[in-house]
Amino acid sequence: MSDNEWPRQLPAPDHGEWHDPPQARGRVLLAAGLVITVLLVAGGVAWQLMSNGSSQPVTQPSAAPVASATQPSVTPCPDPELTVAVAPEMEPVISQAAATLKPAGQRCSAIQVRAEEPGVTVDAEDQPDVWVPSSSAWLRIAADRKHVYQTSGATLGWSPIVLASPAALTAQYAKDGKTAWAGLIQAVTEDRVPVITMPDPLITTTGLLSVHGVHAATALTTKDPGIAQLRALTLRSRLTEAAADPSALIAQMSRQTDAVTASFQVGVFPVVEQQVTIYQKGGYRIPLIASVPVDGQIEADYPFAVRKGVKAGLAEQLRDAISKSAVTAAGFRTQPTAGGARLPDSAAEMLAPVKQWAQFQSLAFQVLLLIDNSGSMNEKIGAGTATKASLLRESGASAAELFNEQTTIGMWYFGAGSVSDPAHTEVVSIGPIAADVGGKSRREALAEKIGAYGPQASAGTPLYQSVLDGIAVMRPKVQAGRPAVVVVLTDGTDGGTRFAMSHQDFLKRLGAAQDPARPVPVIAVGYGPDANMNALQDMAKATGGQAIAARNPADLASAMAKAFLAARSAT
Template sequence: MSDNEWPRQLPAPDHGDWTEAPQSRGRVLLAAVLVITVLLVAGGVAWRLMSNGTSTPAAQASAAPVPSSTPTVTPCPDPELTVAAAPEIAPLISKFAADLKPAGQRCSPIVVRAEEPGVTVAADDQPDVWVPSSSVWLPIAADRKHVFQTSGATLAWSPIVLAAPPAVAAQYIKDGKTAWTTLIKAVTTEQVPVVTMPDPLLTTTGLLSVHGVHAAAALTTKDPGIAQLRALTLRSRLTRADADPAALITQMSRLTDPGAAAFDVGVFPVVEQQVTAYQKAVPKVPLAAAVPVDGLVQADYPYAVRKGVKTRLAEQLRAAISKPDLAAAGFRTEPTAGGARLPESAKAMLTPAQQWAGFQTVAFQVLLLIDESGSMNERIGAGTETKASLLRESGASAAELFNEETTIGMWYFGAAGAADPAHTEVVPFGPITAGTGGKPRRQALAEQITAYRPRANAGTPLYQSVLDGVDAMRKQAQAGRPSVVVVLTDGADGGTRFAMSNQEFLKRLNAGRDPARPVPVIAVGYGPDANLKALQDMAKATGGQAIAARDPADLASAMAKAFLAARTTS
């Protein structure tokens, strides 16, 4: 075999002629390759350093990205027109807006958001066009410097109805008619187990319902304070005061048992259009609904453009909204006759709603102290009505104001003889739902107030009665159940063996204070003879409130404020 020929087979590993020489040449070749590689790499780095003009290596270009199989979608530009609409009409407005999108264009120039009017009013980002569910929101928005101007006539109307599953509706709907006062009676007599209402500061249904309830109550009495008490009776019995009408409708659509619906949903106000749309879906549990005849209120849907907004596209959208489409969606295209007149000012509309929303349904304990002195027999004005008769009417309404969790008692205070006690218990303290003397405590309370007759020539042991009342309620203190004393008087302390100075009274009142068991005093001073300074002092010392009723006609309103204060003071 010549020197330049390779053998056909390699020798065995232990063959001396082939094991040494090839390994030496392999190591040399491998070493040479490594040296060349290092030199090439080093040279390349050095070249890059020199070409970069710095000691820092130049950045390397990354590998080209692998093309994605999903095409990139360019985000839509900001809309030319933003619209906020009440939830029930927003789908229809969205449809009209979509019809205005130019052919072949993916993005619509109009964006519609569904939200309750109270949410829109509170938002920093105001829409260009607003379709609230009532024009009463426009002055409310204007008070917050959000100025909108209506464009064209009102789009649609829809009255507020009282809706419920048929079994419950039969308790307050007769021959297809109902009334707010009928519902109040059904609630207070426990014929209706559950009533809910939306938040009046966020929703039109809630805001208009509060106005409707007050309008209905005003028809039952000439005194605004008594009317206020009667309206708040419904508020005190609500299972929820912040329910979402749309959520209730959705909840109803999922129910299959009418009996369960009566207790899960019960009675709730809602715009007629939402009930109409619900019934079209043929639910397993239908809704019965009727418009309250004593406080008819209706949603109306204005088309309002924010001041300063370019109107071209806004006008096109307004022109696209058709009455036939609105009617097909369940809205009325004409207003319902006989509706309650709504206040024009935002303050007049919001004040009852704020009081309603701020009303706290708490499980509190209350002791009523009613002045039985002879001055309560004085007449009011030139008529035959007396302070006592007005108190009887106010108190009877107030008795219905307390919720089912209340624990209550009532004393009369007044002493005609030297041996008379400062006060007399006329309704023993206990749960309002429990019995006393063979009848429910709420009924006993109402009967005692109705039978209230001041005693002629009786003095006013105001201070002693308040001291005893606060001490008695302190002994009844329970965690999570605020205790209060509500006192109504038309005079000042005096005329009895219990008389003391205001200084002595406050000294004794402060001496008995226990921060762990607070008992606020809610004091109503009635008439020009009431010692309002003394009432203010006792209220301040106990963390309560003093309410002046300087004019006889203010007594019922003062009573309403007192019972509201009892719920907000703890």
């Protein structure tokens, strides 16, 4: 094991006075799971604050070395002949192989190896001569950026992405000893998991592959790709941290002495199997349980790639010096696992869901949903029995899960069936999404109302008045760190009610109501071919929002996902 090998960074196990028999430990783990559930139901979030409150030791600066007149001068090493960038978990294996190529007695090495996350390497100005990323997907991304690498020989190793957590927490999201992304999403939405983190998908392979694993899993739950997208974003909306370091989490686990504390401080996180294997060999006090999600199996692979134009001699010697036994001893598999999800072939397809995931902002978000309740929403879609309203009910139920616990939300229906009807009706009052509304949480009330949505048969569309009123209600709520938006969904154009006004008059009133110090963007979804997209684009432009067209009503869920992301970016 080289001096740079990752396990060296973990402290020695501290077993202390551990005398409980296995049966007692089982009871402790079961009790820990029950404690977690009780605390979560109580709605406590103090664990988030406490987990960030650990103090760091203060390091005293060391004295500067004193030069000695008798100290011999040291000739600096020349530039290396070969530079190598390696995924951090594979770096010890490559460094060991490189060390065997340095002539005995020589201080300088012709090979320089650096541990680096693949996303850092892709963006680096100084491209390495040899690259061992943790997924061949990064080679396609690099080629898209004009960094061309050719693989040399067979893939060095493989390591599946697993979901890991302290043993006391695993039962909260695993079923029959098996984990699944869909099961984790359900556990998160039901508040059975206190902490869940993921690495940055634009920097790390674990993050990159996990995002694709989540999307592969949610695609199995529905035939509607838009709803699958909404369900994937549900997990993103509930992450405690979206740029966590799995190595740091494993190191934190190694210092834990209490299973319940570990569950609240470390929680659930994806990681390559190899890192868990190393942890489990260390004999640490709190077990770390990990398994491959059955509904989104995806695997890291480690190609040996040489940059185009680099002389192959020394690179080939390094490649030949890497033995299968060294790869196996480091915790990697030497054969791929069958049945994994297929990754996109192009860099653009690979990065599309990843960028969407990374652009999501976890804010104390305030949103007012304005849903068109006019008669045209009862129209059928195509030759089947589905209507615009039925698609909205299905998509809206999934959308209700997207909002995190810091969200403030309310919902209005707009539509007037008679001269005396108001322009809009409050269906769910504005307030914290987790707060009680009539004996249930506001999130539950929102999902229930959307599930029972039924448009008025002959109602007109007071679109403009409802948007103006919605902005007026949300503007006083805008605070630093608590942005507000209005999300409006309509399938038609303003008209058919006593609130009708010209487009020019609407824009004039909209402009007069703007307050740059307290902006309220409008995110407008035009639903179906009859939606007035010009009007929606104008109101979005005037408020700093965005207009999204769902020309095909079957694309409503995808449009709602885009609207949700647009609302986040607009704030």
